Amino acid sequence: MHFDENLIRSVVAQVLSEVGPMPAASNGKPAGGQNGVFYDAASAVTAARRAFEQLRERTLEDRKKIIDIIRRISIEQCEELGLMEMEETKVGRPEHKIEKAAYAR
DSSP states (O other): OOOOOHHHHHHHHHHHHHOOOOTTOOOOOOOBTTTOOOOOOHHHHHHHHHHHHHHHHSHHHHHHHHHHHHHHHHTTTTHHHHHHHHHHHOSSSSHHHHHHHHHHO
């Protein structure tokens, strides 16, 4: 699925503004790639592992906040997300894709 880069940046900015920055012990440097696009699986796996380790450093309360924020944004933008999925996959019905995106509740 292709996601609009501005939408992703908006979600990340909103999560960080509500939860706060990473603990000082984390350097937050990406493992490679640009804007989450990697040219080989090994680089993507390395970046995913680093992201997981950073998330694991967060408290359970912070992780719950992050999930709640992503859930709220998914519900608010369910129509756009559903239509993007439909455009990408060309499978199914747009109204079903929108409904599925809204089920983040």
